[in-house]
Amino acid sequence: MQLTTQLTTNELIINLGRTFRLSGPALLTFCIAAALHAQSFPSGSTGADGDLIVSTAGVTTFTATPVGGGNIYNFKTIQIASGSTLRLSGSVFSTPLYFLAQGAVTVAGTIDLSGQAGVLPATSGQRTGPTTPGAGGYGGGSAAFGGNTAQAGLGPLGGAINAGACFSGTAGGGGGQSATPFLIPLVGGSGGGGNAANGGAGGGALLIASSVSITVTGTITADGGLGTYTSSASSGGGAGGGIRLVAPLIAGNGTITAAGGQQTICTTAGSGAKGVVRLESFNYTFTGNTGGNLYTASPVGLLLPAANTQPILAVTSIGGVSVPASPTGSFTVPDVLLNSNSPLTVNIHATNVPVGTVPTVRFATQNFPDQTITAPALAGTLASSTTTVTVTLNPGYSIGYVTATWVQ
Amino acid sequence: MTRLALVWAVCALVSTGSAIRAEPASSSKCDINQHTSGSIADVQTLINEALGLAQANDDLNGDKVVNVVDVEIEAVWVLGFCSLDPHTYATVSVPVSIENSFSPVVPGSVTILIGSVPVSIENSYSPVVPGSATVVAGSVPVSIENSFSPVVPGPQTIVAKSVPLSILNSFSPAPSSPQTYYSASLRFSMFNGVMGASFPSALLSPSLRFLKPVDPAFLAEALARGARRIDGKPVCLDSDGDGLCDDDELIIGTSPFLADSDGDGYPDGLEVALGSDPLDPKSIPESRPPGYFATPPVSIQNMIPVADLPPRRQGAIYAANNAANNQ
Numbered sequence: 226m227q228l229t230t231q232l233t234t235n236e237l238i239i240n241l242g243r244t245f246r247l248s249g250p251a252l253l254t255f256c257i258a259a260a261l262h263a264q265s266f267p268s269g270s271t272g273a274d275g276d277l278i279v280s281t282a283g284v285t286t287f288t289a290t291p292v293g294g295g296n297i298y299n300f301k302t303i304q305i306a307s308g309s310t311l312r313l314s315g316s317v318f319s320t321p322l323y324f325l326a327q328g329a330v331t332v333a334g335t336i337d338l339s340g341q342a343g344v345l346p347a348t349s350g351q352r353t354g355p356t357t358p359g360a361g362g363y364g365g366g367s368a369a370f371g372g373n374t375a376q377a378g379l380g381p382l383g384g385a386i387n388a389g390a391c392f393s394g395t396a397g398g399g400g401g402q403s404a405t406p407f408l409i410p411l412v413g414g415s416g417g418g419g420n421a422a423n424g425g426a427g428g429g430a431l432l433i434a435s436s437v438s439i440t441v442t443g444t445i446t447a448d449g450g451l452g453t454y455t456s457s458a459s460s461g462g463g464a465g466g467g468i469r470l471v472a473p474l475i476a477g478n479g480t481i482t483a484a485g486g487q488q489t490i491c492t493t494a495g496s497g498a499k500g501v502v503r504l505e506s507f508n509y510t511f512t513g514n515t516g517g518n519l520y521t522a523s524p525v526g527l528l529l530p531a532a533n534t535q536p537i538l539a540v541t542s543i544g545g546v547s548v549p550a551s552p553t554g555s556f557t558v559p560d561v562l563l564n565s566n567s568p569l570t571v572n573i574h575a576t577n578v579p580v581g582t583v584p585t586v587r588f589a590t591q592n593f594p595d596q597t598i599t600a601p602a603l604a605g606t607l608a609s610s611t612t613t614v615t616v617t618l619n620p621g622y623s624i625g626y627v628t629a630t631w632v633q
Numbered sequence: 634m635t636r637l638a639l640v641w642a643v644c645a646l647v648s649t650g651s652a653i654r655a656e657p658a659s660s661s662k663c664d665i666n667q668h669t670s671g672s673i674a675d676v677q678t679l680i681n682e683a684l685g686l687a688q689a690n691d692d693l694n695g696d697k698v699v700n701v702v703d704v705e706i707e708a709v710w711v712l713g714f715c716s717l718d719p720h721t722y723a724t725v726s727v728p729v730s731i732e733n734s735f736s737p738v739v740p741g742s743v744t745i746l747i748g749s750v751p752v753s754i755e756n757s758y759s760p761v762v763p764g765s766a767t768v769v770a771g772s773v774p775v776s777i778e779n780s781f782s783p784v785v786p787g788p789q790t791i792v793a794k795s796v797p798l799s800i801l802n803s804f805s806p807a808p809s810s811p812q813t814y815y816s817a818s819l820r821f822s823m824f825n826g827v828m829g830a831s832f833p834s835a836l837l838s839p840s841l842r843f844l845k846p847v848d849p850a851f852l853a854e855a856l857a858r859g860a861r862r863i864d865g866k867p868v869c870l871d872s873d874g875d876g877l878c879d880d881d882e883l884i885i886g887t888s889p890f891l892a893d894s895d896g897d898g899y900p901d902g903l904e905v906a907l908g909s910d911p912l913d914p915k916s917i918p919e920s921r922p923p924g925y926f927a928t929p930p931v932s933i934q935n936m937i938p939v940a941d942l943p944p945r946r947q948g949a950i951y952a953a954n955n956a957a958n959n960q
Contacts, residue, residue: 316929320922354930363927379927403923406876407903410920522874526898528907528920538926543933554930563935578926588933623933631924 264507266473266524268434270325271299277324279334280306287313288551295533296320302328303433307443309334313360313429317551320535321361321411321430321467323527330439330472332479338362338429339446340414340463340486343397343453345422354554354589354624355379355416359429359447362413362466366397366424367624371592375460378424379628380415384461388418388495396488397424397461399497400449406520408432408469408503409528414449417461417486417497425450425486428466428500434527438474439506441513445470445481448516449497452488462486465500465517471524475506482516537576538584538629543618544569556622568615573627575603575610584629586614593619600627876902887911 273292277300279285291298296318303326305311313322313336324330338359345368355364355376363380375397378384382401389396397418404412414427428447433439447466453459465483483502488495500517505524540548543561552560563569573584581602588596596616603610875892877885887894887901894901897914904911907918 319926319929354932355927357929363925364930381923381925405903405906407900407906409903409907409918410922412923522900525893525900525903526917528899528903528918530920530922536922536924536926538928540928540931543931548931552929552931554932556932556934559932559934561931561933563933564937565935566937618933618935620935620937620939623935624930625933626928626930628927629925633921633924 264473266434266436266471266507268325268327268436268471269527269529270301270327270434270436272301272327273299274301276301277303277326278306279304279309279311282308284310284312284337286317287311288317293532296535297323297529297532298325300324300326302326303330303332303435305332305334305336305443307333311336313338313431315340315358315360315362315364315413315426315429316554318360318429319537321413321432323411323529324431324433325527326433326435326437328435329437330433330435332439332441332445332477333443335444335446336431337444337446338413338431338466338468339448340365340416340426340428340450340466342451342486343417343422343425343460343462344368345453345455353423354626356423356426356450356463357554358413358416358426358450358463359466360413361411361430362427362447362449362463363400363415364424364626365400365416365426365450365460365463366419367589368419368423368460369421370589373589373595375419375421376587378416378418378427378461378463380413380427380464382464382498383415384418384424384463384495384497386418386420388461389491396420396454396459396491396495397422397452399452399461399485399488399495400424400427400464402427402464402467402485402498402500404430404467404501406501406503406518407525408467408501410530411467411469413466414447414464414483414485414497414500417450417452417463417488417495420460422453422455422460424460425452425463425497427463427497428483428486430467432469432471432527434470435472437472438476439470439472441470441475441477441479441481441511443479445479446516447483447500449484449486449500451486452491452495452497454488454490454495459488459491459495461495462488462497464497467501467503468517469501469503469505471505471527473506473524474508474510475504476508476510478511478513480514480516481511482514483518484516534577536578538578538627539574540571540586540625540627541574542570542572543625544571554624559622563618565618568617571614571616571625573600573603573612573614575605575612575629577607578603578610578629579631580605580607580610582629582631584612584627586616586625586627588616588618588623588625590619590623591621593621603629873901875900877905885911 274289277298289298303324311334338361340358340362341356343365344353344356354367358364363378363383366376366378366384366386369375369386375386377386378398378400380400381403384398384400386397388398397420400415400417402412402414404410408430411430411432413430416426417424426449428449431445431447445468447468449463449465452462463486465485468481468483470481481502481504483500485497485499487497501520502515502517503520503522504511505522507523509521539550540552542548544563544565546561546563549560554560571586573586575582575584583602584600586598586600588598590596598614598616600612600614603612605611873888873890873892875882875887877887877889882889882894882901885901885905892900895910895912895914895916897917899909899911899918901911904916904918907920909918910916
């Protein structure tokens, strides 16, 4: 038996629970499917986060946080209308995202976790930082600029700055992908290496699990960002990310892709690794296109990370000025405005990063030497630890970011 | 003949890259060098035996058409060692060519069958330019480097690199005696010409194996040495698709034909990868994210004029600028 209700309204509020209203005109298809399949798969969603409905034409950047925090969302249904794009950006989410749904998931539009393509410094006229990945992916390495050397791509297996010959110069290496075919743990793609241009960013990582079905007639993309090539500048492409869909039925004729970002000229040196697309269902009728390494299988356990255990590292303040929780990295409206020629304290906060981990802080300033600072080890508890560094920032625009590695 | 000439020319080019490394063997049966020792023909014979062929020839699949989806052994990278002699090993490079044809080359995916193995060719360029494409043979991804531009119907060649095939040699001598393990990395070229209505079969699969009983001790030794990995990628036959090679499963005790041996809902390969016991339903794997984190970049504008900086620091900045500008 299947009950279908369709409503159209400017602002849709569902009294069954919380609703994410991301659009004006909304189309709700609420399906209760019972015993449609001989084999069932419980997504585990509580429905606490209501319905995720996106029907506004154009790009909508997803910024909502789930009930209880973390990166696991408990939706009732997910509906991405044709012509609508839900952007899951690494500038908002540094971790993979888990979308659980009680009901049907329909993607007629686009879910975009792709990595940003490589950028030439000259195009912005300003020193730019790592390119922006999809949620849970990693940025591409910064370009050489103003006498400063290029940077390797971020993330595990990030692309090197010089991965091979590229005409008269060298090319930044493509980002790598460390995910297993199971996509457990869920891992995004790493960034391509910088060279004379910024490397392409890695694709993000997303799991969608539905107790009913996932139908993709539009696009879900976690492609790595393209590497960039000109006669004097080349950089590596970002690796494809990870897309895992789990439902009793996976259907549709759209596109599900996690391809590596190509370096279109010096491919051997600079192309990003393929990401992983894993489609788990009992009834697989999907006839569309896929990119990256495709694995199809029957559903296995989701193996979600325990609630609020995802590692998080953040710069919380610089010189007493608070840093936004989701910094834009844009110079149009700088995240932090300073007026200081004195040493400034940079506060760093970590969650679920082992105490004792030593972060590295990097500041890149337009036309001034980069500053790389090894921070004191994180102190506190696993749930909450901190460290600080002191830096005298150069005049003008800077980009700052923190990286850390540890043994799991 | 034009195609043949081209393929053979390519074969000749890539077949020169042999590398041999060997140490003295303590046992003649254990001496891989008696098979390889720089002789590609001997290696070819071994592999043909694995394929069930009497001898190497130009028409391996017997379709009377040479170089049309034939596995031509030009150079196979062979890793060999003896289970009882840890000091004996050798490598040799041998290329293999496979002629493929589809026309015209268009963006998108093309799927062909090589034997019973569907091979998907992703062509993401239009027109095709020098770049890379991808072949997936079974579950084994293969990177293809396309060195011709533009690709047009007719004799063109794509060279695939590092196609991993594994050959387990357990047929002789008897278990517990010295044995030899081979792992082959094949190179093949793909011929871009006219696609036939039916595609001849090829003697290629993700894993080639001798159909003889396998000595677990030997396999344990092979696994310990990582001999079935080439460039870090596993080369194996995974009958149940659980992420573990059949040979691994024989050693671990899980079933090569049952993806979830203990019935706890998690595939054997996943359990092994994440550290739980694939034979204990109470042992559940735990997902741990990578030990790596990078914060999103923070943009900062420091409005302090350079002139307001202390003289010493101004000097340092100007010196750095001059150095940068002079590079």
